[in-house]
Amino acid sequence: MTEIKVKDKDIVVPGEVLAVGMDNLPGQGTYREGDNIVAGRLGLVQLDGRAIKLIPMSGRYIPKKNDTIICKVTDVSMNGWRVDTNSPYSAMLPVREATSEFIARGADLTQYYSMGDYIVAKIYNVTSQKLVDISMKGPGLRKLRGGRMVEVASNKVPRIIGKQGSMVSMIKDMTGCNIIVGQNGIAWIQGDPEKEFLAIKTIRKIEQESHLSGLTERIKSFLEQNGCTQTQRVNNNEL
Amino acid sequence: MNSELRNHIIRLLESGTRLDGRKLTDYRQPIKIEYGVSNTAEGSAKVQIGDTEVIAGVKVEISTPFPDTPEEGGLMVNTELLPLSSPDFESGPPGIEAIELARVVDRAIRESKAVDFKGLCIEKGEKAWFIMIDVISLNSSGNLLDAASLAAIAAVKDMRFPALNDEGKIEYKEKTDKKLGMKAWPLSVTVSKIGSSFIVDPDLDEEKVIDARLTVGSLDDGTLCSMQKGGNSPLAEQDILQMIDIAVEKAKELRKML
Numbered sequence: 001m002t003e004i005k006v007k008d009k010d011i012v013v014p015g016e017v018l019a020v021g022m023d024n025l026p027g028q029g030t031y032r033e034g035d036n037i038v039a040g041r042l043g044l045v046q047l048d049g050r051a052i053k054l055i056p057m058s059g060r061y062i063p064k065k066n067d068t069i070i071c072k073v074t075d076v077s078m079n080g081w082r083v084d085t086n087s088p089y090s091a092m093l094p095v096r097e098a099t100s101e102f103i104a105r106g107a108d109l110t111q112y113y114s115m116g117d118y119i120v121a122k123i124y125n126v127t128s129q130k131l132v133d134i135s136m137k138g139p140g141l142r143k144l145r146g147g148r149m150v151e152v153a154s155n156k157v158p159r160i161i162g163k164q165g166s167m168v169s170m171i172k173d174m175t176g177c178n179i180i181v182g183q184n185g186i187a188w189i190q191g192d193p194e195k196e197f198l199a200i201k202t203i204r205k206i207e208q209e210s211h212l213s214g215l216t217e218r219i220k221s222f223l224e225q226n227g228c229t230q231t232q233r234v235n236n237n238e239l
Numbered sequence: 240m241n242s243e244l245r246n247h248i249i250r251l252l253e254s255g256t257r258l259d260g261r262k263l264t265d266y267r268q269p270i271k272i273e274y275g276v277s278n279t280a281e282g283s284a285k286v287q288i289g290d291t292e293v294i295a296g297v298k299v300e301i302s303t304p305f306p307d308t309p310e311e312g313g314l315m316v317n318t319e320l321l322p323l324s325s326p327d328f329e330s331g332p333p334g335i336e337a338i339e340l341a342r343v344v345d346r347a348i349r350e351s352k353a354v355d356f357k358g359l360c361i362e363k364g365e366k367a368w369f370i371m372i373d374v375i376s377l378n379s380s381g382n383l384l385d386a387a388s389l390a391a392i393a394a395v396k397d398m399r400f401p402a403l404n405d406e407g408k409i410e411y412k413e414k415t416d417k418k419l420g421m422k423a424w425p426l427s428v429t430v431s432k433i434g435s436s437f438i439v440d441p442d443l444d445e446e447k448v449i450d451a452r453l454t455v456g457s458l459d460d461g462t463l464c465s466m467q468k469g470g471n472s473p474l475a476e477q478d479i480l481q482m483i484d485i486a487v488e489k490a491k492e493l494r495k496m497l
Contacts, residue, residue, distance in 0.1 A: 116241060144243075193251050194256070
């Protein structure tokens with residue numbers, strides 16, 4: 001007979017016993033220790049049938065297949081680029097995945113991406129040993145020029161993006177900034193200096209208040225208070 | 240390597256603002272000074288400038304004066320950049336950054352002539368007070384130089400001499416009311432040059448792209464007491480004069496916090 005010690009949507013800390021007995025299954029973010037199911041990280045409990053899951057509230061990004069991430073080139077080698085993914089694991093961008101252009105054998109790879117460049121890329125493979133491969137072939141995947149990078153909490157990224165991108169497009173429309181949010185918790189922002197700063201403040205506000213209801217409305221009124229209206233975004237990609 | 244970031248920062252500076260929306264010569268807020276944070280030190284202070292946090296402690300000991308200055312006590316400043324405070328700091332012997340930090344803090348206090356070294360002498364050629372200031376970084380988020388200088392001075396302000404027992408040994412547990420007589424309060428302000436703009440209190444991103452920096456130590460009345468130049472670019476005479484003006488003015492603002 002299993003005894004579940006927590007309620008749905010409880011906040012738990014690592015090491016907290018969530019359930020005793022063998023009838024339940026440890027889901028994401030939890031593990032089994034003898035008879036107990038124990039929380040592995042800080043998060044919200046989600047009871048999903050027999051499984052007990054945790055929605056993490058903190059912690060670093062862990063690379064996942066099909067995520068679009070923003071990474072920084074840290075090394076240029078013979079057969080590609082090594083990038084920092086803002087996670088414990090670096091990723092490899094092989095030459096054949098780098099661009100649809102033809103790259104001659106022995107070409108100087110730094111003319112495509114050089115050390116310190118930021119790129120938007122998609123993870124196409126993660127091995128069990130966490131060797132990560134990324135690709136630059138796909139819509140919207142490119143080198144980032146101009147603008148600035150902001151670190152955000154990676155587990156708040158879904159809130160910043162919103163349902164079908166509703167939140168981020170609202171910020172884009174109201175501030176007139178170009179924004180790309182990577183799943184790995186790096187966001188790229190480009191626009192007028194004051195608006196850029198406002199966009200960052202908005203993102204910080206979302207991070208802090210993401211667990212409270214009525215977020216979209218509050219963010220909207222926050223932006224309006226700061227003198228933003230729904231306008232057509234100016235495209236200044238060519239900066 | 241940081242050319243994108245650099246261009247962006249310069250573009251912002253030219254329009255009179257910075258990455259976090261500050262003006263060029265604004266310090267980050269809050270600037271907080273907390274006195275007496277350590278029970279074992281004779282004086283201590285914790286200083287916070289934005290996210291940068293340092294702690295400074297003053298210890299005293301009685302020792303033999305140096306042979307060339309038999310009638311004077313001494314002052315030593317030591318800094319430690321804890322690995323805890325930044326991913327860039329490693330444990331082990333102090334690096335070039337930590338040594339520079341200690342020397343800049345030391346120089347401002349020493350060359351201001353604010354400390355009465357002769358007053359520290361107890362017995363000529365035999366016994367004198369030696370003051371040791373230790374500055375430790377708790378969180379490095381840019382502009383450690385100014386934070387360390389402020390913390391060191393705040394700790395000195397908080398310091399009280401310990402009592403002496405009958406044999407002339409220090410009773411560290413008993414504090415007296417005697418302060419270190421300071422004639423002035425020297426404070427260092429670092430002015431950095433990026434492109435053609437001058438800024439104070441750079442954050443981590445700005446520190447990466449700085450062309451040159453000048454740390455200026457000054458007194459209440461605007462007297463200069465120390466300077467240290469860093470960064471790879473040269474500074475013109477005009478630049479230096481302008482930077483000194485900014486530094487002296489900012490030091491006056493900081494001094495109100497003490």
